[in-house]
Amino acid sequence: MSFVSEKKDVISIPFDEITTTEPVCSSTECSVSSSGNVHSKDAVELFELCNRAREDVGLDKLVYSSEISQLTYIRACEQLVAQGHLRPDSSRFYTVFEENGMVYDAYGENIVIIRSQKNFSPSYALSLWLSSETHKKILLGKWTYSGICVLESDEGYFYTV
Numbered sequence: 001m002s003f004v005s006e007k008k009d010v011i012s013i014p015f016d017e018i019t020t021t022e023p024v025c026s027s028t029e030c031s032v033s034s035s036g037n038v039h040s041k042d043a044v045e046l047f048e049l050c051n052r053a054r055e056d057v058g059l060d061k062l063v064y065s066s067e068i069s070q071l072t073y074i075r076a077c078e079q080l081v082a083q084g085h086l087r088p089d090s091s092r093f094y095t096v097f098e099e100n101g102m103v104y105d106a107y108g109e110n111i112v113i114i115r116s117q118k119n120f121s122p123s124y125a126l127s128l129w130l131s132s133e134t135h136k137k138i139l140l141g142k143w144t145y146s147g148i149c150v151l152e153s154d155e156g157y158f159y160t161v
Contacts, residue, residue, distance in 0.1 A: 042150040043069075046122035046160065050139060050146075053126065057140055068147025071096045072161040075109070076151035079159040085109055104145075108138040109161065117156040125150075125160045 051061040074096055075087075082088040087095060094107035112128045112135075114120045129135040151159040 040150050042120075042122050042158075043148045046125055046150060047146070047148045049122055049126045050129075050148075053130065054140060059140060059142075060144075062143055062146040065145045065147050067100075067102060068145060069149060070147070071100060071102070072147045072149035073151065075111070075161045076149045076159040079111065079113060079151075079161070080153060083111075083113065085111070106143075108141055108143060110135045110138050112158075112160045114158040114160070115156075117152075117158075120152075120158040122150075125158070 047062075047064060054061060075093060078088055085093045087093060093109045097104065097107060110129050112125050114125065114128075129139050149159075149161050151161075153159065
């Protein structure tokens with residue numbers, strides 16, 4: 001999940017109005033055939049669970065951004081090449097925003113990689129984020145906009161950004 005603070009001219013829609021199921025990654029690193037995409041049922045459920053976790057501690061819900069979700073798809077694909085918050089070219093994760101003309105006040109990124117098809121569920125992914133103090137702090141930060149992607153690789157690994 002990627003998080004950002006305020007931005008001028010951000011385009012966003014309510015998360016429950018998402019209807020597309022087409023992958024949107026044009027990154028050269030994203031050359032796998034996969035069943036994951038930005039708006040999968042799992043991504044929708046995980047986004048909703050994240051917002052419930054935020055509401056439980058008195059925070060505002062995150063506003064879904066399709067633009068940010070497109071970038072989370074790129075970041076999920078990049079996990080196939082280089083896992084972690086550095087990109088395959090060793091630049092920081094937020095450069096994906098800058099490369100796409102999206103400049104925000106602040107950026108955050110949570111990634112979880114689940115290496116077993118039978119262990120993946122949106123609630124499990126959220127529990128892993130909440131059990132890590134660093135990821136929990138980011139998830140429960142003072143963010144405004146967010147995007148999400150759950151990508152399943154051909155090997156059955158789930159890359160959630």
